[in-house]
Amino acid sequence: xxxxxxxxxxxxxxxxxxxxxxxxxIGIMGGKYLESAGRQPELMGELQTKMFxxxxxxxxxxxxxxxIALWFATANPFLxxxxxxxx
Amino acid sequence: xxxxxxxxxxxxAGEYIVHHLQHLQTGKQSAVVDFSVVNVDSxxxxxxxxxxxxxxxxxxxxxxxxxxxxxxxxxxxxxxxMVDSQAKGIVxxxxxxxxxxxxxxxxxxxxxxxxAMDLLPVDLLPQLWHVTEPAHGLPNxxxxxxTADLSITMGLSLSVxxxxxxYNVKIKGLGGWVHELFSAPFGDKWFLYPVNxxxxxxxxxxxxxxxxxxxxxxxxxxxxxxxxIALMGxxxxxxxxxIALAIGHVIAGTAWAIFHILxxxxxxxIFMMLTLIxxxxxxxxx
Numbered sequence: 001x002x003x004x005x006x007x008x009x010x011x012x013x014x015x016x017x018x019x020x021x022x023x024x025x026i027g028i029m030g031g032k033y034l035e036s037a038g039r040q041p042e043l044m045g046e047l048q049t050k051m052f053x054x055x056x057x058x059x060x061x062x063x064x065x066x067x068i069a070l071w072f073a074t075a076n077p078f079l080x081x082x083x084x085x086x087x
Numbered sequence: 088x089x090x091x092x093x094x095x096x097x098x099x100a101g102e103y104i105v106h107h108l109q110h111l112q113t114g115k116q117s118a119v120v121d122f123s124v125v126n127v128d129s130x131x132x133x134x135x136x137x138x139x140x141x142x143x144x145x146x147x148x149x150x151x152x153x154x155x156x157x158x159x160x161x162x163x164x165x166x167x168x169m170v171d172s173q174a175k176g177i178v179x180x181x182x183x184x185x186x187x188x189x190x191x192x193x194x195x196x197x198x199x200x201x202x203a204m205d206l207l208p209v210d211l212l213p214q215l216w217h218v219t220e221p222a223h224g225l226p227n228x229x230x231x232x233x234t235a236d237l238s239i240t241m242g243l244s245l246s247v248x249x250x251x252x253x254y255n256v257k258i259k260g261l262g263g264w265v266h267e268l269f270s271a272p273f274g275d276k277w278f279l280y281p282v283n284x285x286x287x288x289x290x291x292x293x294x295x296x297x298x299x300x301x302x303x304x305x306x307x308x309x310x311x312x313x314x315x316i317a318l319m320g321x322x323x324x325x326x327x328x329x330i331a332l333a334i335g336h337v338i339a340g341t342a343w344a345i346f347h348i349l350x351x352x353x354x355x356x357i358f359m360m361l362t363l364i365x366x367x368x369x370x371x372x373x
Contacts, residue, residue, distance in 0.1 A: 026348075049173075052353060052362050053357055055357070056301075056353045057357065059306060060305060060357075063304060063305050063308045063309075063350075064301070064304030064307075064308060066306070067304055067305075067308025067309075069310060070308065070311050070312065070315065071108075074100060074315065075104045075108070076101070076103045
């Protein structure tokens with residue numbers, strides 16, 4: 001029982017904290033992109049490619065975390081470990 | 088959708104997910120790294136999609152005209168030009184670009200097609216496999232997204248690492264590269280050699296691991312979320328909650344699939360760009 005509740009909390013934290021970081025990162029970068037596009041519109045196309053590249057890089061850690069958290073939430077691997085423990 | 092193994096008993100949510108995360112393997116995997124096991128499904132889909140991708144590009148090249156291009160030719164030309172301009176910006180040696188630019192194009196199209204397997208309904212191919220399975224007596228497992236298999240993505244990133252090592256030796260010479268391994272990034276002093284070498288090792292390992300893990304993680308998470316959405320629809324029943332779940336399934340499935348179109352393209356693009364960047368780095372002397 002304890003394990004299930006801890007894993008549920010952990011899954012929430014993994015997704016939540018990851019989302020905080022990724023959102024702040026994307027927000028700062030998007031803001032800077034708009035700023036620089038406003039300053040030098042002729043660079044927009046070039047910067048857009050780089051922005052998407054970085055958006056993917058920033059998002060990656062968060063999405064990996066989400067995947068792991070969902071895996072824990074749906075098919076909890078720790079329960080099997082506990083079942084295998086010598087009594 | 089969640090009809091796997093309904094003859095015996097309806098699988099629970101956990102069982103359904105675990106079943107769908109099992110590869111069709113040649114044996115039982117005993118350790119985290121086990122080279123005696125082959126994930127047959129991943130290899131099959133990866134090779135098939137690679138062949139289809141090559142065939143499509145060949146088709147475009149064979150029918151290419153210098154006159155007004157058709158839609159298909161225009162699309163392929165746009166793609167080739169996009170990759171070529173990226174390669175020109177990152178890899179400065181025209182000699183290497185002859186190999187690296189087509190490589191980047193292949194990687195982009197191949198990974199995009201492998202990622203796009205995620206957009207098929209999660210149970211479509213596994214269900215077909217399940218129906219025909221008694222005929223050939225193979226285990227009833229099937230995963231259709233090759234890039235959601237760590238073996239495939241790490242294989243790709245290891246090949247990029249090998250290519251980087253090759254270009255390091257080719258451009259700088261074996262002596263030059265070994266010199267760089269020991270004298271960059273901090274400086275050419277004998278007491279800094281161990282630190283420099285350690286930093287270089289960490290850099291190569293981190294590059295390769297993150298390169299493969301990024302693609303794998305994105306696709307794995309995407310696949311898992313599709314499965315969870317499928318579970319929502321699988322809980323359909325003629326009750327208030329059951330109908331609400333089925334409607335939720337359609338809405339969530341649509342939303343996630345549309346968002347996923349962005350993710351699969353972006354991840355294929357990022358993998359291609361990082362391949363170019365890493366190979367480009369191999370050309371730069373520190």
